Amino acid sequence: MNKIFAVAGVVIRELYRRKDFYVLFFLTVLITVLMWSMNFFHDDHIIRFIKEFCLMLVWISSLVIAITTAARQIPFERESRTIFPLLAKPISRWQVLVGKFVGCWLATGVALLVFYIFFGLVSASREHSLQFDSYFQALWMHWQLLGIVVAMTMLGSVALSAPSANMTFVFVITLAILTMGGFLHKLAQSMSEPAASLLTAVYFIIPHLELFNLSTLITHDWPVSNWLDVLAATLYGLAYMAFFLLAACMVFRRKALN
């Protein structure tokens, strides 16, 4: 376990040395402040519109950070040939991979926490109250989703040849699931066989990332979800993370490194 956390620590340090997070955070702040300063009918209590935009920027930024960070880990180690001295130490391939995953997941979690603190401040500036439990629930679920995305990217980084191909692939898949994943079964109803059965099978196989998106609930001030449901969603997310990581470890175990 110590070896895994040692690798993870390196990944976390790498994130705050790189400029990606700072640039994305600055852009999010800038665009949100611009939206915040917009005047609609001299009403300075309008907040849901700003909350929705701010959350959208947080989602885009967090996905960019998670995917680009995770996609570069293994290919960078191979290109710079630092993978060889790393594996010469008493550490197995799966521990390197899991360490990289834990590092990326924790690093995106820290970034996400900063984004949500900013979101909370923006929201509180006009609502004059902070719905701490709702925002924490949204942050938690968002982080679980990023865990699945990071695990999926780790699998792509050992299975696909180039990091750019992996990033594009994961971005497309993630956005497709987020926008359409929950409606595939409805689409299948209007299709003929065998396409309908195929689409239904895809619906049950894919990780339903849209479950983890609580943006609508917190934008429109709906009450918090039941914590047992959140726990069940967390277990669902952990199962997919485990699946993708296991698949990545199996591919990486047999992968030629040079």
Add this chain to the structure above:
Amino acid sequence: MWRGRLILILLLVFCFGLAAWLQPRYDESSKKDEPSSSMLGTLLGDGRQMVADYFYVQADVYFHSGYYPSIFDQARKQEESDSDVSHPEEGNGQEEKGFMGEPLDWIDRFSRHFRPSRHTHLQGETVQEMLPWMKLSAELDPQRVQTYIVSAYWLRAGLAKSAEAEDFIRDGLRANPHSPDLLFVLGQIYLEDRKDLPRAKNLYLAALRCWHETEDPKPEKSDTGEFRDYLLLERILGGVIKDEMAAGHPDKALEYMKTLKANAAHPEGVQKQIDALQAKINAGAGQTK
């Protein structure tokens, strides 16, 4: 080498000249009230109407606090055509059935714990939350009169912001100078909020004139099945009658009532009002004698 540079300089001069020649012509062709004059409109080009429609639907989504069918749901078209934000009075007092129906599988059932699953409407001051979408929609498609009318309704009825409603209606009138609907709403603002009876009457009469200008050339029923907008005519005449009554001119109100009766969907109801008003006038005349 020098020949290549000369060609480059000539091309640069040609491009500059072409741009200088095109710019004034482009400015002339694009009127100031066109949406392309706004930054968002310029960026979106011809797609702006589609985006304006999307923004208008977003206002309805906000009115329902996010509880809205997705584009994959069968109920989407029905919900968009109903547009509760345009006709809030129709949704009041009746329990609306949810569009979700029974969950199709365990994922569908589970996902409902993480999204809005109850039909609600914004109440009180919270209606302000949908107004940004209305304003953006109007900016992209200023020819859509409905956006101004609905926004003005919520500004006045929901937020008591009569001045902002008037400004927005005037924006609409700049883009649609002969719209009877907008003139009628402006008349309402002057009659009900400002109590400025003479100006309200002028606006109602302008609305009446514009109604005749736009509706009279149309056939009673067009090939596409559209009717003349007699409902608007009734509302305009109703506004004039209200104004005349408030100004203490029941005899003039009676004249407009007769015009209203000729165009009303239910003339018998108007006749009752005429009779009642006539009796009132007669009683008043009897008292003065």
